[in-house]
Amino acid sequence: MASTVLIIANDKNLSKTYAGLFNKKEFAIFSAHSGRQALSHAKSNHLDAIVVDVTSQRLNAKTLWRRLHGESSAPVVLIAMPNAKIDSAIKHAGVVPRPLVSKRLVARVKAAMDARPPRVLTLGTLTVDLEKHKLTRGNKMFPLTPKEFVLLKLLMTRAGQMVTRKTIIKEVWETDYTGDTRTLDVHMRWLREKVEESPSKPEHLLTMRGQGYKFVV
Structure with missing residues (x-):
């Protein structure tokens, strides 16, 4: 091909x-x-x-x-x-x-x-297609918006590590301004609806109160 x-x-x-x-x-x-x-x-x-x-x-x-x-x-x-x-x-x-x-x-x-890295990123039951920007959870597939894709990829590639709000804002929104992080919280809520079986009781995308977020398998 x-x-x-x-x-x-x-x-x-x-x-x-x-x-x-x-x-x-x-x-x-x-x-x-x-x-x-x-x-x-x-x-x-x-x-x-x-x-x-x-x-x-x-x-x-x-x-x-x-x-x-x-x-x-x-x-x-x-x-x-x-x-x-x-x-x-x-x-x-x-x-x-x-x-x-x-x-x-x-x-x-x-x-x-x-030299390209693998085209998919898989952790546990979650797989992200790095080319098509889609998330697969079990037998369900979800399209990811550009910001959701970059955000999820950032957290999954640092699984087990707490990623600060400042780092996320800089990497995903490409700005150093952290005066208002409500946009981040809204995107995280949307992302949990796709990643989590129960978004209100997240098992993978965890909030580190006052600090940032962590992805766990």
Whole structure:
């Protein structure tokens, strides 16, 4: 089965050039020339990798990455000018320098896909599909909103550990402001309705009063 790659480049000619580097028998290529198109593809297609040309002045790479991250867990490979400063907030699987893209891009994309972590996260009777953002509890399946997905993934990957409200707010909402954490509490209530057999008596998503939350198996 062909691997699906989304190529994001403002310049349509460059996008065509990048797409032409990939063997059509191995890869199915989608192209996007704006952030809106990129998000549309990410929402409607299963992606194995994402390529972003960050040399375009019309693409806000940081904002685009943040929004793509909420839709897909596919690894991101960047194309950038040599010595370009990449914002540390953009988590990527490698940078390919322009203009020396050629076969380096294909090699980097393949390496990024090979290095991907498992596509599901399972603890006890709960399984989270990291690609489709769905939770399975027993024989029931629940879709997760972008925030619910990031929140549950954060707590499950730190199972048994108390995660502070400050850490959760920073990781999930990407802000250091903790003056009002009611939004967190509301999302936790929604999440418990999907995770717990009895949401009013949670067994997995526990409140550490005045501190944060903990996931236990």
